[in-house]
Amino acid sequence: MTEKTLYPARDEPLTLLDRMGGVSGLVAGAVPTIAYVITNAVAGLDAAVVVAVCASIGLIVLRRVRRQSIQPAVSGLLGVGVAALIAFYTGSAEGYFLPGIWVSLVMAVVCAVSILVRRPLVGVVWNLLTSTGPRQSWRSDRITMRAFDVATVAFTAVFAARFLVQDWLYDAGSTGWLAFARIAMGYPLVGLALLVTYWAVRRARRRSSAAAEVEAPAST
Missing domain, CATH: 1.20.58 (Methane Monooxygenase Hydroxylase; Chain G, domain 1)
Structure with missing residues (x-):
């Protein structure tokens, strides 16, 4: 197999x-x-x-x-x-790397803005994937919000680092180093951000389970 x-x-x-x-x-x-x-x-x-x-x-x-x-x-x-x-x-050989460079910039801005408007992107995605309705209770819990803020900051840092480093290499015309940076700053960095996301999701689930246990007796 x-x-x-x-x-x-x-x-x-x-x-x-x-x-x-x-x-x-x-x-x-x-x-x-x-x-x-x-x-x-x-x-x-x-x-x-x-x-x-x-x-x-x-x-x-x-x-x-x-x-x-x-x-x-x-x-x-x-x-x-x-x-x-x-x-x-x-x-231009460096043009091959332009889409990834600009996508990194856009994603860094989106993540940063989502934090500023108090809708951290990681939390929004988690809610969409796990909610069966328009549930927004996670935003009312300070600890959960803080966890998703941290996770979204991690992704902001990853995308911003990608853009800054690769844009600099693009301006320098370093095709070889651009390829190295694209690979090295790809899954390895995303993996680190996902570890932070895993921590945030675990915390959110614990808080959600605790809230459900509190609400259960009141509804019976």
Whole structure:
């Protein structure tokens, strides 16, 4: 059996790592970028664009043959396609990294604004995923709000760091270092932010369970 087939058992829980395509999915996500940088150095921009797109398509075929989820590879192909088109039309190898740089800036701003308006993004997402109705009780609990503030600050820091470092490397024209920064500041940094999110969600669940226990006797 492969680490995650296209048809997992229905009672098999999907972890975050599973949804990202497993370990092989994380590793494969770096392949198009590495192929792009190496090909650009050897054969030029046009060849690099073609190789990056072909590498993404190859990953989709490989995961399909191995009966693994192709969702991460398809998402990767869309991202590579957009990045490759920008690089091709700008005539700049660094243009390949522009979409990721600007997405990082947008996400950093969104996370920061959500904290300022007292609707931390991590808490909003958690509420949408776990609530069966327009429940907003988590915002009335100071401890829960503080936990989600901290988690959202963690993501703000991750996205802001990505933007600042990669934008600086883009201005410097350092294609190789841009590729390194994109990979190194990808899943590793997100993983740290997710650890903070896990702590915040656990705290929110404890507070929610405690509130439910208090309300239960009153409703009987």
